[in-house]
Amino acid sequence: MSNESDENEKRSKQMVELLKSMKDKGKTVFPGSPFSTWLNGVLIDAKRGEIELEFVVRPEMANPTGILHGGMQCALMDDTIGITGATLGYEGFLISVDFHVDYLGRVKVGEKVRVKGQIVREGRKIVHAMAEIHDMGGKLIATGSSNLTRTGFRPDYVRQLGNE
Numbered sequence: 001m002s003n004e005s006d007e008n009e010k011r012s013k014q015m016v017e018l019l020k021s022m023k024d025k026g027k028t029v030f031p032g033s034p035f036s037t038w039l040n041g042v043l044i045d046a047k048r049g050e051i052e053l054e055f056v057v058r059p060e061m062a063n064p065t066g067i068l069h070g071g072m073q074c075a076l077m078d079d080t081i082g083i084t085g086a087t088l089g090y091e092g093f094l095i096s097v098d099f100h101v102d103y104l105g106r107v108k109v110g111e112k113v114r115v116k117g118q119i120v121r122e123g124r125k126i127v128h129a130m131a132e133i134h135d136m137g138g139k140l141i142a143t144g145s146s147n148l149t150r151t152g153f154r155p156d157y158v159r160q161l162g163n164e
Helices: 003-024 034-039 070-086 156-160
Strands: 042-047 050-056 094-103 112-122 126-135 140-150
Touching: 003 042, 003 156, 034 070, 050 070, 070 094, 070 112, 070 126, 070 140
Parallel strands: none
Antiparallel strands: 042 050, 050 112, 094 140, 112 126, 126 140
């Protein structure tokens, strides 16, 4: 295993531990992101390349009919994929280069949803990920897939892991 792979593995374990410790403290799921804080997801499970979060659908997330807005569905999945990408332990930030969504169901204000993110493939420069939104009964609400590119930008959460 190369030194870079060793460092990625170390950061990956630390990120998963950080996320789980935040869950244990009842804090918002992802450090340093105002948007993630606003979404206010609760971590259900975390491991390398997989995340499961729970969100409450608030009125400001709804369209005029009182159901979860399509743009918010994208946001929930994109944010979940971003957090999932952070569990890979890369020193640089992953940024979406595309995002595809299928809207398949609906949830109302006041209901909760579970969003699962999973890394499907890790290439040298491109990472492919998928996400699904389910209502609390397990019904599929939306699916999303994204390709992300590895960048040289070192986000704050990497610095928080103490590897610098």
